[in-house]
Amino acid sequence: MKMMKLFFILIAIFTLSSADSINIDKLLSEAKKSHKHVLIFLHKPHCSYCENMIEFTLPDKKITKKIKKNFIFVDIDISDSEQVIFDDFNGSKHEFAKSLGFDFYPSSVFVDEEEEVVYGQAGYKDEDQFLKTLRFVESRAYTDMGIDDFK
Numbered sequence: 590m591k592m593m594k595l596f597f598i599l600i601a602i603f604t605l606s607s608a609d610s611i612n613i614d615k616l617l618s619e620a621k622k623s624h625k626h627v628l629i630f631l632h633k634p635h636c637s638y639c640e641n642m643i644e645f646t647l648p649d650k651k652i653t654k655k656i657k658k659n660f661i662f663v664d665i666d667i668s669d670s671e672q673v674i675f676d677d678f679n680g681s682k683h684e685f686a687k688s689l690g691f692d693f694y695p696s697s698v699f700v701d702e703e704e705e706v707v708y709g710q711a712g713y714k715d716e717d718q719f720l721k722t723l724r725f726v727e728s729r730a731y732t733d734m735g736i737d738d739f740k
Contacts, residue, residue, distance in 0.1 A: 610672040611663060611682075613700070620661050621702035626726055628660040629698040631686045633667050638713035639695040649716040652723070659727045660699075667694070676704060699726045707731050 613627065620627050630647070632639035646652060656662050665673070665682050673685040680688070689698055693711040697719075701707045708731045710722060725731065 610674055611665065613663065613673060613675040614704075616661050616663060617700065617702060617704050620700075623661075624702065626660050626702070626707070627663060627700040628656060628723075628726075629663045629665060629689075629700065631665050631667060631691055631694055631696040631698065633694045636694050642695045642713055642719075646714060646716050646719050649720075651720055652716060655720065655723045655727070659723070697722065 613629070616627050619625075630642075632643065647656075665686070667683040667686050669682050671682060672679060673682055675685065678685060678688050686692060686694075686696070689706060689709070691698060691709060691711060695713060696709060696711040697714070698709040699707050708722075708726050714722060
């Protein structure tokens, strides 16, 4: 019973101390110091593909290890009321996703330490597919791609 009370007290403290906004600019400052990318995971409630990524893909040990080592992870449920601050943008989570050009969920958006969106993908990815994506971004292979690679 004491553990349960402690758990609820810690949750209450975290909730009260959490900000009313997600400041991606601050996270990018941290990313620059640590030479990491920011990984923005966009999702919405009642989306079975989003739920599958949250339940199966993201908790995979290889995925969590890779994210912890090489990325700063930002979890954005677009239905939440929190504001997002990024570059010149300051608005709702849903507006933020749209401003990035992602309104299909789940989506993963990668931003480098220079505040540039360098890669993004929409749709469900299983553990193997997502691990390949993380390796692709981590290795900065996107810098070797030209405009012709997208045609």
